[in-house]
Amino acid sequence: MIFFWAFVIGGLICVIGQIMFDVFKLSPAHTLTTLVVLGAILDGFGLYEPLIDFAGAGATVPITSFGNNLVHGALEEAKQHGIIGVVTGMFEVTSSGISAAIIFGVIGALLFKPKG
Amino acid sequence: MSNNKKKNLPPQAQEYQSFQQEREVKRPVLKNCIKAFLVGGSICLIGQVITTFYIYYFNFTEQTAGNPTVATLIFLTMLLTGLGVYDRIGQFAGAGTAVPVTGFGNAVISAAIEHRTEGFILGVGSSMFKVAGPVIVYGVFSAFVVALIKTILIKWGGL
Numbered sequence: 001m002i003f004f005w006a007f008v009i010g011g012l013i014c015v016i017g018q019i020m021f022d023v024f025k026l027s028p029a030h031t032l033t034t035l036v037v038l039g040a041i042l043d044g045f046g047l048y049e050p051l052i053d054f055a056g057a058g059a060t061v062p063i064t065s066f067g068n069n070l071v072h073g074a075l076e077e078a079k080q081h082g083i084i085g086v087v088t089g090m091f092e093v094t095s096s097g098i099s100a101a102i103i104f105g106v107i108g109a110l111l112f113k114p115k116g
Numbered sequence: 117m118s119n120n121k122k123k124n125l126p127p128q129a130q131e132y133q134s135f136q137q138e139r140e141v142k143r144p145v146l147k148n149c150i151k152a153f154l155v156g157g158s159i160c161l162i163g164q165v166i167t168t169f170y171i172y173y174f175n176f177t178e179q180t181a182g183n184p185t186v187a188t189l190i191f192l193t194m195l196l197t198g199l200g201v202y203d204r205i206g207q208f209a210g211a212g213t214a215v216p217v218t219g220f221g222n223a224v225i226s227a228a229i230e231h232r233t234e235g236f237i238l239g240v241g242s243s244m245f246k247v248a249g250p251v252i253v254y255g256v257f258s259a260f261v262v263a264l265i266k267t268i269l270i271k272w273g274g275l
């Protein structure tokens with residue numbers, strides 16, 4: 001069942017992005033930035049965690065989960081070290097997306113030649 | 117364009133603006149949304165399959181399996197981007213390929229490949245986050261604000 005909900009919720013988040021493209025005429029960079037901020041705010045209200053439990057990868061794969069993870073790491077660290085943890089804990093949880101993008105970006109640049 | 121900006125333009129330019137708006141091709145919003153839904157949903161479905169795989173074979177939990185899943189998806193994106201397939205899917209799917217992390221990966225990796233002719237430090241290194249940079253910058257900043265407010269509320273607001 002989680003496969004079905006992953007498909008539906010993931011698809012719906014992409015539809016929100018498509019509406020921002022087409023109706024509000026935002027560029028991809030603006031859209032992605034807005035979605036990340038949205039994810040961060042949702043986690044601030046504690047709404048993103050239940051969504052992950054409900055839809056699995058449907059909530060972790062879209063870019064909104066990036067904002068969620070950032071807030072999550074910051075809050076975890078803040079529990080232990082107070083206010084200063086908000087700064088130091090930011091990348092605690094979310095490192096994989098950025099590190100994977102950097103690592104595979106460099107490997108990709110080594111392996112492939114630009115086309116066209 | 118807002119009316120404020122329009123007032124400052126010469127009359128011919130205003131005329132051209134309204135002419136251009138009239139002639140602009142209407143975007144097939146519904147069709148695009150359906151395409152984005154199907155492709156975006158499929159990417160998340162693949163993600164769910166990978167997540168399940170990590171949970172059963174590498175002892176990750178529901179909560180932690182998201183990280184290796186994202187890394188795996190970005191690895192797949194590297195192959196598809198390098199072979200030139202991702203852009204073709206992207207033209208069909210619009211936001212369906214841009215919104216999942218694979219879109220973030222594609223933005224980084226394609227910038228890295230594109231700028232490799234300018235050298236590995238000034239080309240690949242400095243241009244990699246040209247498109248994806250704002251996402252990280254404002255993601256981190258908004259997360260900081262949200263986490264700060266919440267921490268203050270918990271500590272002194274008795275939430």
